[in-house]
Amino acid sequence: MKGMKPRDRILTALKRGVPDRVPWIENDIEEGLQARIMETTEFTPGQLCDKLGMDGFGYHFPMGGQATAGQAMQAAVGFKESYYYPKKITFDFVPPWIAEMGVIPETGRTFVKRGLLTSNDSLKLFEEYLPDPDHPARYEQVSKWIAQFKGDYAVFARIRLGSASMLESMGIVEFAYNVYDNPGLIKEIHRRFSEWSAKVVEHLNRMDFDYYWVNDDHADTKSTWMSREQYQEFFLPYQKIVAQAIKKPWVFHSDGNLLPILDDLLTLGMNGLHPIQPSAMDIKQIKERYGNRVCILGNIDLDYTLTLGTPDEVDKEVRERIAAAGPGGGYIVTSANSLTDYCKTENVWAMAHAIKKYGKYPLDKGENR
DSSP: OOSOOHHHHHHHHHTTOOOSBOOBOOSOBOHHHHHHHHTSSOOOHHHHHHHHTOOEEOSEEOTTSOOOOOOTTOOOTTHHHHHHSOSSEEOBOOOOOOEEEEEOTTTOOEEEEEEOOOSGGGGGHHHHHOOOTTOHHHHHHHHHHHHHHOTTSEEEEEEOOSHHHHHHHHOHHHHHHHHHHOHHHHHHHHHHHHHHHHHHHHHHTTSSOOEEEEEOOOBOSSOBSSOHHHHHHHTHHHHHHHHTTOOSOEEEEOOSOOTTTHHHHGGGOOSEEEOOOTTTOOHHHHHHHHTTTSEEEOOBOTTTHHHHSOHHHHHHHHHHHHHHHOTTSOEEBOBSSOBOTTSOHHHHHHHHHHHHHHOBSSTTSGGGO
16 A cells, blocks of 8 residues: 555554555654654654654643653552643553552653552552542543644554553552462552543543553563463453453553463454564464464564664664564554663664655565565
8 A cells, every 4th residue: 555644554464464664663663762853842743743743642742741751650648639630642541550559750751669558458548549430531632732733644642451460550569479378468459449440541531542562461471470370360350351341453561571461361352462572482483373363563673773782783673573474464664662761762763764664565675675
């Protein structure tokens, strides 16, 4: 196909089809990097996509405000009001961590110091922390932003299945203990987060989103944080609550090595798998083994190439990834997580130029090599 619109390019790839070129989209671009790319904080999501050559958006934008490195998807007490009435453009619909939070003064980044859901008695914190998923204000505001900024771009909403919320709000060490000491607590926490997300999804299904990006980390570079048997008992039944509510295409995100649970995970029915972290999984093997079931997204290395490498190394890596995962369609270029503030700006531009240079279909033509 020639001259596809960005939205159609993304949706074609998510259906494992062949668009006119390999699409590019990111799970997130941190606001400080956005401002460096645009050389201002006065811009729209579409203007950022147009300048870089990306095909869609679905994260946070400073829009004239101060660009920060803070992770807006994490929050603590006081989250409800900011959730209902966001003060910056956002397409996130994720619950807060029910946790004691810390902030790194030099960067403004937030982190979880200690999960608070560690006992049956702590379940009362759900009422204190969780916003009302049926409150109309956020949906009304985001609907206005979609109508204002969407244009021809693909727009996604970021949500969770409840797994990351449970793990971070309990703590991985506490999770490991409670598998044996109090398994019912794990299941109750996951159920509550999953049911909250499912209610949110019911509203999002009626909005003009093109797809969902579901962020729930399950693993590090060595393996998953749970055995396959634990995944089947403590995660999969509750993730299905959200997956069954989803009525649009969706992408699942988890860093790390998902191979121990990947066959079970794919039964949830997602359309895309992200980010195929290079230090954990081989994208060519994933494409060969699972490319007939799911669109592959990602694999441009964040640990070294985009953050510490050179533009020439970025160019080479983009070319290699497209050669490995692009043939036959069903591949979307992204970083191997998100574009962070500590990515080199020149490397992000090198990525943009390389996608244009090597991503045009058919990929077997000499000029694409």
